[in-house]
Amino acid sequence: MEHGSAVIRRAPILALLLCLAGAVLPAAARADRVVLIVNAASPVTMLDAIDIKRLFLGIPVQRGDVTLHAARNDSDEQLKMVFLQYVVSMSEPTYQRRLLQLTLEQGRRMPAAYSDNSQLLNVVGSSAGAVSYAWESAALRNPKVRILRELWRE
């Protein structure tokens, strides 16, 4: 009870400190972005929304001699939400159903899904044709992956 009262008394001070920190720190430190990533050595310089959607439906996209293929980043719920809303524009059940349909119709291979972010970055970093998405802060820490474009900003 005593502890709770102390927190309530200090709340306005904490709020003021957070506001000051927000004004002083650079924008990148305040808000992360979800970015599309490829292998650092990938020949890809641009992918439009249709090509990105094709990849995440399991339909390969050719760039020169490299066949691109997608990997899903399921390492956190917000990434999943951004992917469904901004990349494939479908709910999870609709997306899963569409993947199954394409497998049944054309034998398309479903994109691999990774629940471990560092494993996903390693896969993209080791496969010339891999395309995925990640938080910008995590992607910048891995020199084997390259950021292609922004998908969503916090």
Add this chain to the structure above:
Amino acid sequence: MRYPLRCIAALSVAALMAPWPVRADDHQHGMGNFELFLSLQGVAHDGVDLRPARREDSWGIADLVFAANRGRWRTLGEFNLGVDEQDMERFQVGFEPVPDTLIWLGRFHQPGSAWNNELHHGHYLQTAITRPAIEAWEDEEGLVPQHLTGTLLESRRPLGAVAGLQVSVGVGYGSVLDSDGLSPIDLLRSNHGGHRVSETARISFLPKYLGSSSVGLLFGRHRTPVFDPTIGAMLNAQVVDQNIAGVYLNIDRESWHTVGAVYFVGVALQSAAGERHEHFDAGYLQLERRFTHGLTAFVRHENSDNATRASFISIHADDFVAHGTLAGLRWDFAHRQALTIELSRLTTINATQSAERIQWSTVVP
């Protein structure tokens, strides 16, 4: 080779072709895909069951779909394992010369079917437990040959900024009419021979090029030799020609799904004495509404015109549903697992029957 051994051999080929990507994390470098559709169901009828032993009434069905891709080459197979039947439903080898254009060789589902070409044999993808009578498989007293062995061309092209046009043309050997009903070329057992070429096609408009919705036209021409002497005598025909034209829609929104089709079927019964003509129409409309908590309600109405007067139906498929309605509820209670109940009241050429069905369906991995 004995039949069970052939089944094992077929499954072995399937297993070899797919590297079993049970977890997605493990298959980033694999070239194959493997999906196992499983379903268990129970059915209760009022009175005597007048319908033939349909696959959808079998208590358990396993449908194995395997695919392997290497560069522009594709291999796709579907093996159906039921209590009453085991069959290699599809086995196709394809080549993709340009993106979104595939040329397949092998046994495939004819593109002139609105339902089967989308849902194939996997029950999990099919919201209702049963399929419309006009879409029934050959061994369920189906009226239209659904499996062809030959060549299938599928091509999808952009139309404007977001829409698309899809054309599918299938040419191949169709079915013969024997004591088992329509019998397509069997990939695992010996065949009668004498199958004749069928031509089928579908032209679809896709509101979104990469979406699942489409509306379009369906065409089919099937020549079916009659090998069963009893049916031949009753039909007074050695060959049954079917010319089919149809329209369909398959509209998929987040909360709503609508699938429907109408087929206009002209039948020519050919004998040494000449040719007799008859025709019938058949169609269905299924509405599905998705709710929260994984619940989907559905209702379907089937109807036909002139079916009771077509001798081809009364002799070959007297349990064909002339009209009827069903409704049900599906609950996707876990990842890739669903429970479905379905209540139906259908009128065949001979009788009216009510049925209650329950089904558990899943797809693994």
